[in-house]
Amino acid sequence: MLDINKVVDGDKLTIVLNGRLDTTTAPELESQVNASLSGITSLIFDISDMEYISSAGLRVLLSSQKAMNKQGSMKVCHPTDDVKEIFDVTGFSDILTIED
């Protein structure tokens, strides 16, 4: 299960994720992100309470990153150690801006 909370502050969108971002929850996040990106120049994923991310979840982050490359910047904040290791193993640490 995944809780998705969106906070818009002008052209800055913060998405707070709580739970598991996997095959079953990724499509919901993807449609929510796609619906909210217009006019946003700063996208922040707060994933301090996201316990797990699967490859389907990584794909959502990747497509968000590609979209933000055209219109602004994207940051992924406060990953847990487990999630951080997944970023490292998959090489996503190299293409995402990750803040502790």
Place this chain on the structure above:
Amino acid sequence: MNNTGFEIKISLGKKFLLSLLISTIILSVIICTVVSLIFRKRIMERYEYVGFSVSDYVASMMNGSIVEHFKEEGMAEIGDDAVYATVKDILYNAANEFDLLYMYIAVPEEGHLYYLWEANSGSEILGFEDAYSPGGEEWSFQMLNNEGERALHTFNDPTYGAVCTAASPIYNEDGKPVALVYADFSLADMVTGIINMIIGTILFIMILMAIYTAFFYYNAKKSIVDPIKELTVSAGELTQRLDDDSAAFVSSINTGDEIEALSHAFENMDAELRKYISENSRIVAEKERIGTELNLAASIQSSSLPSVFPPFPDRKEFDIYATMDPAKEVGGDFYDFFLIDDDHLGLVIADVSDKGIPASLFMMVSKTLINSNTMMGGPTNEVMQRVNNRICETNTNDMFVTVWLGVLEISTGIIHATNAGHEYPCIKHPGGQFEYIKDPHGLVVGAMEGVPYTEYDFKLEHGSTLYVYTDGVPDATNMNNERFGEDRIIGALNKEPEADVTKLLNNMRISIEEFVQEAPQFDDTTMLAIHYF
């Protein structure tokens, strides 16, 4: 016969008849009771009028002193007294004229009635003392003294049945009442009249109800029972008729009421059902088609992976085994191995970032590109770069694939490998235990064009085993939402580290099954192991 499997216990027609019968009976009882009561009241009113008129008339002709005289004289002194006989004649004539049961003159005394004249008796009646009928004494004194309301006295006579009596006083010269003129009517005629009237009424009502029933039953049958029967039969045959488009239900009921509305509703239902069924059969056919194609796709996918073991029976330097269990019909995981030349064996394990048909298509493309680029030769990191660039060119859906690619130099046991975002491989050196190789990781393939990859190498000693897998293994989850995890992988491998590769993978599969129990799995699970002799 209604095809519904329901046995009709009592038909609507019988119910109508039964309720008509019951209402006829109730109606008859009410009408007879009311009519009898009215009839009786009228007759009694008439008897009262006639009775008192007769007794008043006779009493008015009587002289009180004569009455007193005869009472004092007594029977012995009368003989053939002309006055006595005249009075008797008057009584006799009046009784005959008005059809009275009795007509007599008597003096009410305490405990008995003292007779003076009686219409049908001679002088022998004079002085006869007779007991009162029940309530007769009180009533007689009321009439004598002109007290209370003037009303008939009714009682039951053992011989004549119901009898009612009127009485009028005879006064003497002093105006004192000395005797009463009694006029008795038999009520037997009235009772017979009432019974006749009741019989007549019942007969009349029955004939009326019979006509009404026949009319009503005919109408009810025509407008309710028959249409319902027709609808019932149609409903019962509905499932058989649905196969035949020409047998659609068409309402033929024209009662203009709720039944016709029901019939039209039924017609609509029939039409809707036909529409629904044809739509449904189309969907089912479509689903079947998709299912068949999915099975075909699954079979194509699984046959695209090398699945005959041992794959190279004449190569005694190594033993290799691999499995793939997709979570859906088709998966995004794959493994591959192929001889590049006599001394080089390509090893691939990979995981596409999705499940189902899109992942399987992406997987086929990836597998082919990796295979052909590896066959072309060159360092594995360069192979990976080429593959990545090719995939990025056409990757519009942001899908990606994690890949571990290794090329084994069969003669030396040296493996050159590149890891593109894939899980750490596990290695067991001769006589040792399995452990992770913390190899350098590049970005997953398909995420970003032009990224560089690193090649690293390690050596398989004779007796070493290499185990690679996809994230379905560590991510297998039990009912408590716990992951199987990296530590359990090493634990499962080291249960029997010396087992052959087939046994090794089976052990892993059993360990995972024991861990997850009944919890459903959402990820493909793929493993490959190679033992270097």
